[in-house]
Structure formats: structure tokens, C-alpha cells
Amino acid sequence: MRELTIGLMSGTSLDGVDGVLVAFSDGALQVLQHATQAFSLEAKAELLALNSPGGNELHRAALAANALVGVYADVVQQLLERSGCSAADIQAIGAHGQTVRHRPQEFDGTGYTLQLNNPALLAERTDITVVADFRSRDVAAGGQGAPLVPAFHRQVFGRAGEAIAVLNIGGISNLSLLGEQILGFDCGPGNALMDYWCQQHTGQAYDADGAWAASGTVQPALLAALLAEPYLGKAPPKSTGRDLFNPAWLAAKLQGFAALAPIDVQATLTELTASAIATCMDSYGKNSKLLIVCGGGALNGYLMQRLQAALPAVQVQSSAAHGLPPLQVEAAAFAWLARQALLLQPGNLASVTGARGNRVLGAIYPA
């Protein structure tokens, strides 16, 4: 029997929402439709502001969550229209929400991870069952609450008896190492710092194809200062976010480098992303001869080139060459995670997040 599920992802890049309509039949998965909607400049600015402490946060967060659900509902509508499906055809929507804080091990104990969302409103707006809040249960079980995609990566990209690495380059970059035992963790910054720097100095939301960075020169002393960040040397399980890799972090690292040209800083930030990932591969992914890359960073040709240069023994390929275009992978993962929740099957991998065990993830809001 064919089951249809929708996945909605709004990630740490804060660029907007990716949605996919996925068909599951006999355990295999096929993306039938993909739709995206960018955030308005105001919505993006408010979500970004809510990543840091500020006034009247509870009220603002609730309103931002409602506005986010407005975008989610529009993306669902687009998916239904393009596929000719009706709400009644869809089993569930997996809605990630917008991460604004990620502190899974605050005070050395159980911390929290916070995704703004209003799943009740989304269920009302769409008349479809919504699954949301995927990370909290893993954190409650002592895990990082992230990354959650490795189990999905295994499902779609895994090959028996072969070590394969799958990399997502979103705002943050995360790696899944598929083999006998599965590992997964956040490598460090993905596009978040590059996007910020590009916006500040060129007025563009991102460095298209890495063209700006490609015409700059990597600055070794700055690169060394950036790579000295302790998070990058930590052993997994580990996860991070804008709580760490944010403009204040960058400003602190840039002290003493005020004379550098912005274009050279961009080249160095791109190298930081590539280099932090390559170090993770060298430390934990030595057996993988193939690195499948997804997330918006896979569309940055210069970054992909730098990654390949840093990993000469590995074939670096876009996920598009493996059946799933880069911007569809995470959204498809949340369709899969929603289905797992409805089946009462685990979504996390304790070997990845460090949780006490595999758990059914998410809360269900029936249609």
C-alpha cells in the first residue's frame, strides 16, 4: 500500500521552508513533489533575533511560531495543489519547527532544545495529522537531540557492507557515518557564518556558488584562529548551533584581523567549513571512500571543490547523483520521522545522539 507523508524543514540557515510530499511503499521512499517558500525579511529578522536573549521573548516567540505555521500551511497547500492530492490522502505532516535554542546538556544535566512551532494550529489549518517536537524525547533520554537524520540517511543511502559518509551542509554541518556501527554528529559551521558575512558585505543572503569566496585568498592565521575553537576538537556525541557559531563568535575571532579584506574573510570562512568537515572525516570516517553531500552547501561549487581538495582519497558527490536533490533530503527525513512516530518506531539512534536508548520521537496532533 502506498502511504503519503509530508515533511517540512526550516533549518538553521533561516532561509525559509523546504517541503516534500513523499510516497512510502514497501519500505521504499519516493519524493513526489518539492515546494519551498522563503521567509519574508521581517520574519527572518525576528527568528534570527529570537536566537539570542531579548525583551518579551515568550510573546514574540509565540507570534513567530504562528507566523512560521502560516508559511508551513502555504507550503503544504502548494504540495497538495501540484500533486492533485487532498488533505485526506495524506497520513501526516512532519513539521520540524524553527530551532531558536539548542542546549541539550545545560548545567551538565538534562538541558533542552527549543523549536518554535504551533502544531495544533498547523493541524487546524491543514486538516492533516501533524507530528512535531522530534528532539525533546532524545534530550530527555540524555541525548543530544541532534542530529536525527543519520537513521534516515541509512535508509536511503546505506549499502550493506559498505562504509558511506553522508554530509548535510545547512547553517550547521552534520555528518552521518554509515557502516556496521553508525556515528553522526555536527561537524561545526556550515553556511551560517558565510551567509552572515556575505549579507553584511555584499547585501546578498548567500554567496551564490561560492563565487565571492573563490576570488578571495584564504588567510592562514585567521583560519588557524577559527579552527582553534574547542568544539571542533570535541569527541562525539556532540551537536551545536547558532548558540555557538554566531556573529559574536566570529567578531571575537576576528579581533586582531581588522585589516583583512572582507573577500579574504569569506574565502577563509569557506575554508573553515571545508576544513572542519575534512577533520571529522579524517578522525572518524577513514573507511568511507564516498561522501554524499546534501543541504544548500552542496550547491556551493567552490565549497564542494575545497571539500574535494581536502579529502583527496574520497569521492565527494552531491546527493542529486544518488537520487535525492540536496534541498529535499532534510524535509524528506522529517516525513520519514513522522511516519516512524505513527508506527511507534524509534527515530533516533542512541549510538549517534548518546541517548540511553532508541526512542519514538515526536508528539502527534491528530487531524
Ligand SMILES: Nc1ncnc2c1ncn2[C@@H]1O[C@H](COP(=O)(O)OP(=O)(O)OP(=O)(O)O)[C@@H](O)[C@H]1O
Ligand atoms: N546556489 C547556491 N550557492 C551557494 N550556496 C547556496 C546555494 N543555494 C543555497 N545555498 C546555501 O544553502 C543554505 C540553505 O541550506 P539549507 O536549506 O540546507 O539549510 P537549513 O536546512 O536551513 O540548515 P540546517 O541543515 O543547518 O538546519 C543557504 O542559506 C545558502 O547558504
Ligand SMILES: CC(=O)N[C@H]1[C@@H]2OC[C@@H](O2)[C@@H](O)[C@@H]1O[C@H](C)C(=O)O
Ligand atoms: C538543534 C537543531 O536544529 N539541529 C540541526 C542543525 O542543522 C544541522 C545540524 O544542526 C543538525 O544537527 C540538526 O538538523 C538535522 C536535520 C538533524 O537533526 O539531523
